[in-house]
Amino acid sequence: MTTLRERKKRxxxxxxxxxxxxxFNSQGYEKTTIAQIAKSANIGMGTFYNYFPSKSExxxxxxxxNKHHTAIKKLNNIINxxxxxxxxxxxKTLTQLIDVLFENMQDTKKEFWKELLVIFTANYNDFQKHxxxxxxxxxxxxxxxxxxxxxxxxxxxxxxxxxxxxxANCIFGIITSQVLMYYVYEKTPTFEQMRENxxxxxxxxxxxxxx
Numbered sequence: 287m288t289t290l291r292e293r294k295k296r297x298x299x300x301x302x303x304x305x306x307x308x309x310f311n312s313q314g315y316e317k318t319t320i321a322q323i324a325k326s327a328n329i330g331m332g333t334f335y336n337y338f339p340s341k342s343e344x345x346x347x348x349x350x351x352n353k354h355h356t357a358i359k360k361l362n363n364i365i366n367x368x369x370x371x372x373x374x375x376x377x378k379t380l381t382q383l384i385d386v387l388f389e390n391m392q393d394t395k396k397e398f399w400k401e402l403l404v405i406f407t408a409n410y411n412d413f414q415k416h417x418x419x420x421x422x423x424x425x426x427x428x429x430x431x432x433x434x435x436x437x438x439x440x441x442x443x444x445x446x447x448x449x450x451x452x453x454a455n456c457i458f459g460i461i462t463s464q465v466l467m468y469y470v471y472e473k474t475p476t477f478e479q480m481r482e483n484x485x486x487x488x489x490x491x492x493x494x495x496x497x
Contacts, residue, residue, distance in 0.1 A: 299337050302327050307348050315345055315394050342398070358423070360386045361430045368437050376438050377492060381485045383434060384461060387427065388481055391465070396477075399470045428454050460487045 431454035469480035
């Protein structure tokens with residue numbers, strides 16, 4: 287049974303998260319400050335740091351718990367569209383699905399993603415729970431990709447010997463490599479260039495996969 291003190295701490299943590307979510311959603315990561323979050327939550331800066339070590343960690347929490355789940359819902363909508371539309375185009379619909387995943391990145395500067403990668407490396411143990419949730423959601427994305435590909439295999443658009451699970455993992459690998467190795471680590475590529483590269487590689491992947 288939780289004590290009154292524990293319930294108050296949990297309520298205050300939830301309050302900080304709610305304030306931060308509203309701020310991130312309305313004005314973005316860059317313009318939101320810890321001082322602003324603390325003031326809106328009616329707490330001091332020191333109290334904020336008792337609950338979250340940085341703005342990035344707080345944003346990561348809201349990102350994983352909200353944006354990824356929103357993306358999953360949108361992926362379901364695309365899959366349902368594919369299921370109910372016999373004339374759906376594989377490449378066109380797949381790139382739309384990929385763009386849903388990229389929506390989570392589009393409005394955030396590249397520097398933020400670099401900062402998160404540094405934080406992951408430096409504070410791996412602290413982020414294990416968050417990373418577990420992140421990994422679980424990535425697995426869900428791969429599962430959705432597999433369902434999507436299977437629909438086109440059943441329609442006869444993909445070759446009979448096309449391996450659905452391998453295909454889903456390859457597509458996810460293309461996405462993550464473009465995000466991490468090309469977009470985040472390299473200085474010059476823009477978000478739009480990364481997006482176009484991913485679309486091009488997906489098309490190339492399927493060049494010899496169609497029946």
